[in-house]
Amino acid sequence: MTAFSFSVTHADGRARRGRMTTAHGDVETPAFMPVGTQGAVKGLTHRDLESIGAAILLSNTYHLYLRPGADLIARRGGLHAFIGWQKPILTDSGGYQVFSMAARRKVDEEGAHFRSHLDGSAHLLTPESAADIQAQLGSDVAMVLDECLAHPAEEAAARQSMARTLRWACRGRDRFLALRDGLVPGVRVTNPGQAQFGIVQGSVFPHLREESARETVAIGFEAYAIGGLSVGEPSEVMYDMVDRTTVCLPEDRPRYLMGAGTPEDLVEAVARGVDLFDCVLPTRNARNGQLFTSQGRLNIKNARYAEDDRPPDPACGCYTCRTASRAYLRHLYMAGEINSSTLNTLHNLHFYLDTLGRIRDAIVFGRFESFRREFQQSLSRQLHDQ
Amino acid sequence: MTAFSFSVTHADGRARRGRMTTAHGDVETPAFMPVGTQGAVKGLTHRDLESIGAAILLSNTYHLYLRPGADLIARRGGLHAFIGWQKPILTDSGGYQVFSMAARRKVDEEGAHFRSHLDGSAHLLTPESAADIQAQLGSDVAMVLDECLAHPAEEAAARQSMARTLRWACRGRDRFLALRDGLVPGVRVTNPGQAQFGIVQGSVFPHLREESARETVAIGFEAYAIGGLSVGEPSEVMYDMVDRTTVCLPEDRPRYLMGAGTPEDLVEAVARGVDLFDCVLPTRNARNGQLFTSQGRLNIKNARYAEDDRPPDPACGCYTCRTASRAYLRHLYMAGEINSSTLNTLHNLHFYLDTLGRIRDAIVFGRFESFRREFQQSLSRQLHDQ
Numbered sequence: 001m002t003a004f005s006f007s008v009t010h011a012d013g014r015a016r017r018g019r020m021t022t023a024h025g026d027v028e029t030p031a032f033m034p035v036g037t038q039g040a041v042k043g044l045t046h047r048d049l050e051s052i053g054a055a056i057l058l059s060n061t062y063h064l065y066l067r068p069g070a071d072l073i074a075r076r077g078g079l080h081a082f083i084g085w086q087k088p089i090l091t092d093s094g095g096y097q098v099f100s101m102a103a104r105r106k107v108d109e110e111g112a113h114f115r116s117h118l119d120g121s122a123h124l125l126t127p128e129s130a131a132d133i134q135a136q137l138g139s140d141v142a143m144v145l146d147e148c149l150a151h152p153a154e155e156a157a158a159r160q161s162m163a164r165t166l167r168w169a170c171r172g173r174d175r176f177l178a179l180r181d182g183l184v185p186g187v188r189v190t191n192p193g194q195a196q197f198g199i200v201q202g203s204v205f206p207h208l209r210e211e212s213a214r215e216t217v218a219i220g221f222e223a224y225a226i227g228g229l230s231v232g233e234p235s236e237v238m239y240d241m242v243d244r245t246t247v248c249l250p251e252d253r254p255r256y257l258m259g260a261g262t263p264e265d266l267v268e269a270v271a272r273g274v275d276l277f278d279c280v281l282p283t284r285n286a287r288n289g290q291l292f293t294s295q296g297r298l299n300i301k302n303a304r305y306a307e308d309d310r311p312p313d314p315a316c317g318c319y320t321c322r323t324a325s326r327a328y329l330r331h332l333y334m335a336g337e338i339n340s341s342t343l344n345t346l347h348n349l350h351f352y353l354d355t356l357g358r359i360r361d362a363i364v365f366g367r368f369e370s371f372r373r374e375f376q377q378s379l380s381r382q383l384h385d386q
Numbered sequence: 387m388t389a390f391s392f393s394v395t396h397a398d399g400r401a402r403r404g405r406m407t408t409a410h411g412d413v414e415t416p417a418f419m420p421v422g423t424q425g426a427v428k429g430l431t432h433r434d435l436e437s438i439g440a441a442i443l444l445s446n447t448y449h450l451y452l453r454p455g456a457d458l459i460a461r462r463g464g465l466h467a468f469i470g471w472q473k474p475i476l477t478d479s480g481g482y483q484v485f486s487m488a489a490r491r492k493v494d495e496e497g498a499h500f501r502s503h504l505d506g507s508a509h510l511l512t513p514e515s516a517a518d519i520q521a522q523l524g525s526d527v528a529m530v531l532d533e534c535l536a537h538p539a540e541e542a543a544a545r546q547s548m549a550r551t552l553r554w555a556c557r558g559r560d561r562f563l564a565l566r567d568g569l570v571p572g573v574r575v576t577n578p579g580q581a582q583f584g585i586v587q588g589s590v591f592p593h594l595r596e597e598s599a600r601e602t603v604a605i606g607f608e609a610y611a612i613g614g615l616s617v618g619e620p621s622e623v624m625y626d627m628v629d630r631t632t633v634c635l636p637e638d639r640p641r642y643l644m645g646a647g648t649p650e651d652l653v654e655a656v657a658r659g660v661d662l663f664d665c666v667l668p669t670r671n672a673r674n675g676q677l678f679t680s681q682g683r684l685n686i687k688n689a690r691y692a693e694d695d696r697p698p699d700p701a702c703g704c705y706t707c708r709t710a711s712r713a714y715l716r717h718l719y720m721a722g723e724i725n726s727s728t729l730n731t732l733h734n735l736h737f738y739l740d741t742l743g744r745i746r747d748a749i750v751f752g753r754f755e756s757f758r759r760e761f762q763q764s765l766s767r768q769l770h771d772q
Binding site: 038039040041042043044045046047063067068072075076082083084306307309319323324325327328330331332334335337338339341342343 | 424425426427428429430431432433449453454458461462468469470692693695705709710711713714716717718720721723724725727728729
């Protein structure tokens, strides 16, 4: 029995306010999941994350499988025990990283053959092994293995890939259910309450998206994700694909837009019925000195900030904005201090999580459309007054 | 008028418990000053530092002078305002880094000519400019410029260097007093309550140390530091030099052993009447995976810790030991995660600060000698039982 459940508590147009219950607690949705690739969000301690209200973490199966290894983590009692994070965790299937990071990858019907980017060792990731590894990790939400298509793709290739993803989804779901029922000897299931999400593919072709959604729902997962977007297509295309996909997904299950996106993307996707997000933008850009603010983006390395005593975002209440000036943050960045990553990441994630919090409030009060309008206006302002 | 004062509140043998008052608050002594080279302790936010009870920070004049520049910091209102740290700060004179880091340095009676390790630009650090820069930084304690002799040194060279250090001390003190009286136009004094410490040199020659101490005290500073130790000489030689120097220093002023040392060094120096310490060991070693524990040192990268679910130091109450296992810390180190530096640094500094806290308590209760004995026994235990 999975511990997973979901209920929509408020709706405002197509935007939904809900609560996702997992084996490690509840997540208020819409929610953003900070990315802790290797079992840690780069630059932040868990208490830093908790201080900004992070309710769920995403971690990468590919990285953890290669180092320190899923067996080792299972022997520790699973990922929660290993990293000391007691709130919900979602793990991806490992597929995306295999397609984007691994060396000499070759995909056939069986799965993805690849070599580790760390030591060149040979591995095979299949729908079954992706489920096994995530069972060992014991995340609260496991993702089914899908095929990640390069963008742009021809329609024929997109159709073939979508069809393979569906076949893999059947195999992955079968394995997940077998693991849950204790029918896979030799794999230590560290979280009996784990749920599994299916993934809709279909590139930028509306009818493929719709077919993929229908067929994935027919297989039956605890919830559904939209994959293969935020990979270089124009925003309007992404929004359109989200739009056409969410209407094909059940109302009573959370919808997760994988790998998106900018703050604007999040608001637009919520407007189209999405409940969950993850993205490396706030964390990766923080390490490169780019801060997301209520007035738009701010590149802290810019010389104009060398003597600017204002906080990065005067409207922000995060620890960084309460205690550090742009001048100090620029100095830390230029000096290569570790703190630069920490303070910038803390701010950016706070901005994302706070934005989601404001979205949730707006939905409750039936004000989402006016929030959306004000948010886009605010972000489109030029930074010349900063 | 300096805001600086010091009083010994308890004595236990030659170990002293005291209180140092500065323009930014009190420091209970004996105290350890974490090193924030560029205005930040590598890997820790200020709130992390406060969470482990750091009462005073050391920052490096050489680094801040080159980047972002003392003028810029003075325009921000001084170092406290610039970095957002409102507790006491001690700055070194810049001399040690010029001698250890700068390129093409040449020392003459005027001062130290050198080129920046950052961009090769030419600079001259004199006793006067060292005082000026620190007046701009506005630290609570400024250090006088001394000549840092390479170890080992011949007695003749040590005598010459010690004599030059005394001449520089006169010039540095004169400049400090002129700055305090507002007699140096063009230099913005950002902390009118700044104090200045003199520095005893003399290499490993007891009679030179004694002469240096006597003459430095004769010049008259708010307090006195012991420089030129912990530079490669055997521990016993360092302890002997400390021993012979502290007896030549006034009882009513704090004594600061610069750049030392191991936890054992701190306890031994306190036993000889030292009140203040700084050292990069806890922070630098943390970043290299070495943890100081109540049972000795622990190298977290060691494969034996890969599946060790215990905290680094079961006797420690720091955030790292409360929440992270050796297995997780080893994973973070091996994976090159920023968090590895943060968690290890937090633990090591906690260990140092906690050790000083226990030293202070022991002195109050007249138990310093038994504390010292137990501490050395505990540290000398083998790690094979870890």
